[in-house]
Amino acid sequence: MTQNEKAAAAKKRSHAIMIIVLVLLFILFIIPFILVVINVFKTKGDILSNPMALIGEHGFTLQNFPEAMAKMNFFNVFKNSLIITILSTILTILVSAMASFVIVRNGKWKFCSGIFALMVASMVIPFQVLMVPLVSVYGGILGVLNHRITLILMHTGFSVSMATFMFHGAIHTNIPLELEEAALIDGCSRWQTFWKVVFPLLKPTIATVTIIDAMAFWNDYLLPSLVLTDKSLYTIPIATQAFYGTYSTDIGLVMAALLLAMLPILILYLFLQKYIVAGVTSGAVKG
Amino acid sequence: MNRNTFSYKLKQVLMFAGPGTILFFCVVVVPFVYGLYLTFTSWDGVSPNKPFVGFENYVAAFQDSAYWIALGRTAIYSIFAVVFINVLAFALAYLVTSGVKGQNFFRAGFFVPNLIGGIVLGYIWKFVFNRAYVALASAIAGGQVASPLSTTGGAMFCLIFVSVWQYAGYMMLIYVAGFMSVSDSLKEAAMIDGCTPSQAMRNVTIPLMRSSFVQCIFLSITRCFVVYDVNLSLTKGEPFGTSVMAAMHVYNTAFTYKKYGLGQAEALILFLVCAIVGVTQVVIGKKGEVEA
Numbered sequence: 001m002t003q004n005e006k007a008a009a010a011k012k013r014s015h016a017i018m019i020i021v022l023v024l025l026f027i028l029f030i031i032p033f034i035l036v037v038i039n040v041f042k043t044k045g046d047i048l049s050n051p052m053a054l055i056g057e058h059g060f061t062l063q064n065f066p067e068a069m070a071k072m073n074f075f076n077v078f079k080n081s082l083i084i085t086i087l088s089t090i091l092t093i094l095v096s097a098m099a100s101f102v103i104v105r106n107g108k109w110k111f112c113s114g115i116f117a118l119m120v121a122s123m124v125i126p127f128q129v130l131m132v133p134l135v136s137v138y139g140g141i142l143g144v145l146n147h148r149i150t151l152i153l154m155h156t157g158f159s160v161s162m163a164t165f166m167f168h169g170a171i172h173t174n175i176p177l178e179l180e181e182a183a184l185i186d187g188c189s190r191w192q193t194f195w196k197v198v199f200p201l202l203k204p205t206i207a208t209v210t211i212i213d214a215m216a217f218w219n220d221y222l223l224p225s226l227v228l229t230d231k232s233l234y235t236i237p238i239a240t241q242a243f244y245g246t247y248s249t250d251i252g253l254v255m256a257a258l259l260l261a262m263l264p265i266l267i268l269y270l271f272l273q274k275y276i277v278a279g280v281t282s283g284a285v286k287g
Numbered sequence: 288m289n290r291n292t293f294s295y296k297l298k299q300v301l302m303f304a305g306p307g308t309i310l311f312f313c314v315v316v317v318p319f320v321y322g323l324y325l326t327f328t329s330w331d332g333v334s335p336n337k338p339f340v341g342f343e344n345y346v347a348a349f350q351d352s353a354y355w356i357a358l359g360r361t362a363i364y365s366i367f368a369v370v371f372i373n374v375l376a377f378a379l380a381y382l383v384t385s386g387v388k389g390q391n392f393f394r395a396g397f398f399v400p401n402l403i404g405g406i407v408l409g410y411i412w413k414f415v416f417n418r419a420y421v422a423l424a425s426a427i428a429g430g431q432v433a434s435p436l437s438t439t440g441g442a443m444f445c446l447i448f449v450s451v452w453q454y455a456g457y458m459m460l461i462y463v464a465g466f467m468s469v470s471d472s473l474k475e476a477a478m479i480d481g482c483t484p485s486q487a488m489r490n491v492t493i494p495l496m497r498s499s500f501v502q503c504i505f506l507s508i509t510r511c512f513v514v515y516d517v518n519l520s521l522t523k524g525e526p527f528g529t530s531v532m533a534a535m536h537v538y539n540t541a542f543t544y545k546k547y548g549l550g551q552a553e554a555l556i557l558f559l560v561c562a563i564v565g566v567t568q569v570v571i572g573k574k575g576e577v578e579a
Contacts, residue, residue, distance in 0.1 A: 019388070032412060032414075051422050095307035098306070099307035102302075111300065122316070124565070126513040126557070128515075128538075129554045132550055157310035194303070221404060221519075236404075241519075251418070254414070258411055265402045266402065284502075
């Protein structure tokens with residue numbers, strides 16, 4: 001064998017080992033999901049007697065789904081999660097893009113740079129520090145809890161700083177001032193310039209912020225659980241928590257509820273996987 | 288119209304930045320300041336008056352041994368979780384950038400746990416540990432095996448295990464971006480100079496990826512220190528309150544025992560500890576950063 005052939009053979013061998021390691025790790029990563037999927041089609045007795053069996057002794061059953069759906073009020077909580085996630089994401093993008101635009105273009109003004117510095121500094125504050133005062137101000141003093149709009153505005157307020165930070169970077173580096181000046185000379189107002197020239201150019205950042213924030217809003221538990229205590233307003237994570245509290249012994253129903261809670265985002269991931277991975281990567285690296 | 292007057296500029300700033308800034312102030316700045324005030328009261332969450340008690344809450348927080356035990360437990364949990372998250376994430380990133388077939392598929396697969404909220408993940412693993420693991424281990428051992436969640440050390444182990452599984456895929460993406468940023472020509476140059484692949488990795492690639500390490504470690508520290516969702520669903524602090532993390536202790540103090548002032552003081556201490564650890568790590572990490 002020549003030197004080159006030896007190197008090629010060694011490379012092939014190391015690739016084979018890597019693939020084996022990857023496959024093993026991959027199985028370890030998805031095994032909990034597989035266990036949920038195989039057990040969701042079994043009766044309660046079959047799950048308890050052998051959770052590892054592919055099919056239960058009493059055969060294949062679909063009855064866990066309708067029962068869990070009804071008890072969890074699935075369509076209602078799904079609708080709540082959807083409304084809250086969509087509106088919070090849109091609102092976050094609109095107000096953050098607008099704010100970052102004026103902050104970049106008036107960067108020398110202390111008022112603007114001060115707000116921006118405050119926002120960046122606030123990103124290190126964990127939610128635990130804000131939850132008690134938040135509940136006492138909006139629950140105790142103002143009494144505005146248990147409205148979807150309250151949660152939407154709070155979600156927006158919490159994510160404004162991160163989103164503004166990302167839009168700030170995009171406008172600062174990617175959008176030439178000359179472009180705006182041209183639009184202003186052509187008779188656009190600042191408002192029109194922003195919406196017709198700047199905002200469309202922010203598409204890549206809008207996509208990143210949408211993915212990061214929508215996922216965070218969809219999965220958030222602590223804040224929604226403090227704001228929405230009325231059962232009819234529950235989101236998927238709160239409903240899952242409440243469901244487990246009531247039916248934890250009815251393991252078949254629990255499996256169905258957990259699968260239902262995961263399904264929407266997993267289906268979305270199947271189609272948008274490339275964009276989600278790209279969005280999260282660029283968001284994580286910039287943030 | 289003059290675009291340079293003060294009033295014009297102010298109007299512009301208020302129009303564009305107003306909505307975002309108002310919301311930000313309403314839910315972040317005002318509650319933060321109000322929270323500071325709450326730590327000096329003994330409010331129970333219900334009564335209209337909030338009696339001023341000075342530094343009593345801070346004294347009580349320092350004397351609350353359950354809180355310090357929870358904080359110490361959180362530190363231990365964070366150390367293990369942060370180390371294993373980053374080791375696994377780095378290994379995964381190495382494997383999925385080495386040019387093997389289907390690496391995009393693996394990348395997407397390892398990320399899946401991050402799509403799902405901590406509450407759901409915790410209950411899935413609770414089922415795995417309590418049912419699947421017990422059934423399998425009992426069959427192998429030939430007798431009844433207890434669930435790891437029912438023992439003190441076991442519950443902590445499960446919590447660390449699930450956190451590593453949960454975050455490794457996310458950190459992997461950051462390390463992947465780090466690997467991609469190190470140009471191949473540098474590695475090739477090192478190999479031509481006589482480096483073995485592992486030497487090239489140790490002396491060229493890893494030093495150039497320092498900022499990825501700093502970032503991943505910072506993110507994992509700040510997330511682990513305030514872990515709540517998985518803690519609530521997977522162990523709920525059981526058995527016998529031996530897996531209560533700091534964030535859960537704060538929640539219970541404020542909302543279950545209705546000691547809002549004390550809970551807020553403990554939350555602030557948690558924040559300070561977390562911020563000091565995180566910032567120290569970033570400062571140390573940034574010091575040795577090198578440019579290609």
